[in-house]
Amino acid sequence: MEDPLILGGERFSSRLLMGSAGFPNQQAMLDALAVSGAEIVTVAIRRISLAGQREDTASLLDGRCRLLPNTAGCHTARDAVLTAQLARDALATNWIKLEVIGDRHTLYPDVEELLAAAGELVRDGFVVLPYCNDDPVTCRKLADLGCAAIMPLAAPIGSGMGLLNRYNLELIRAQTQIPLILDAGIGTASDAAIALETGCDAVLVNSAIAKARRPVMMAAAMRQAVAAGRLAWQAGRIPQRRHAEPSSPESGLIGT
Amino acid sequence: MTGISVILNGKRISAGTDSLVEFLAMQGVDAARRFVAVAVNSVVVPRGDWPNLRLSDGDQIEIVQPMKGG
Numbered sequence: 463m464e465d466p467l468i469l470g471g472e473r474f475s476s477r478l479l480m481g482s483a484g485f486p487n488q489q490a491m492l493d494a495l496a497v498s499g500a501e502i503v504t505v506a507i508r509r510i511s512l513a514g515q516r517e518d519t520a521s522l523l524d525g526r527c528r529l530l531p532n533t534a535g536c537h538t539a540r541d542a543v544l545t546a547q548l549a550r551d552a553l554a555t556n557w558i559k560l561e562v563i564g565d566r567h568t569l570y571p572d573v574e575e576l577l578a579a580a581g582e583l584v585r586d587g588f589v590v591l592p593y594c595n596d597d598p599v600t601c602r603k604l605a606d607l608g609c610a611a612i613m614p615l616a617a618p619i620g621s622g623m624g625l626l627n628r629y630n631l632e633l634i635r636a637q638t639q640i641p642l643i644l645d646a647g648i649g650t651a652s653d654a655a656i657a658l659e660t661g662c663d664a665v666l667v668n669s670a671i672a673k674a675r676r677p678v679m680m681a682a683a684m685r686q687a688v689a690a691g692r693l694a695w696q697a698g699r700i701p702q703r704r705h706a707e708p709s710s711p712e713s714g715l716i717g718t
Numbered sequence: 719m720t721g722i723s724v725i726l727n728g729k730r731i732s733a734g735t736d737s738l739v740e741f742l743a744m745q746g747v748d749a750a751r752r753f754v755a756v757a758v759n760s761v762v763v764p765r766g767d768w769p770n771l772r773l774s775d776g777d778q779i780e781i782v783q784p785m786k787g788g
Binding site: 481482483484485491504505506507508509510512517519520521524529531532534540544545547548549550551552553619620646666668669 | 726727728745746747752753754755756757760762764765780781782783784785786787788
């Protein structure tokens, strides 16, 4: 495998992770997944509906990808830890995307509760992938607690605004040795490319694919963008200058 | 014993049994069903322990499953 993503002790060929929510129908989700090349797909954990239609997301995705449960909707460390433990039993995985939300409008993390939950889950043997704000201090604390990756947001979940603070992401990349996955707020393919060009190891995309006008096409675009961004990062870009630097030779001009 | 009531997924109901496995079956959750997990009083009951667990009056039970999510 060339240039694998090493995450939680495993190797992945894809640097695109996908969410499973918001697709127009199940077939679109499955087709988008196939085209995206994603090997990891997030799912939420919710109370079973005892009346009405049987929920079969996990059965559908089982065998097609690694299921990564999240603690979406949790506002306290206590709820997040219990949700993670339930997810571990339901899906027979110790991987968890940890979300502990502090604000219903922005869905920004409650950092205090997030750190508490991360510490407890790491001690309980989980492979913790925390969704967090783009604050280098929080990211460093999460890494120090033993998380398997850092997943800072580009912009609020579902907002599609793309990377709002490239400066912060560069700071986080420079100080972080563990995998860095940009998660939340990606809007289109170029946002994913920029993330990889900034040195992110991967991106997690849900709404930008699921709610695109043509989700399967956007999944293809994301796959290519992630590949392009990764190559560009490895290729080493030219620096940005404030003045021009001619590319054609300056000697041998006619008329001189 | 069978007169106990429990709080299932936030709603108080009559349990009809003190056996967790029987209770789950009554809710349509077969013991062999995949992708489902149970907590009683905020403690996960691992699938292997389902047959051993006896419910008490007032127990809070959560039955959860994976669903679409980001």
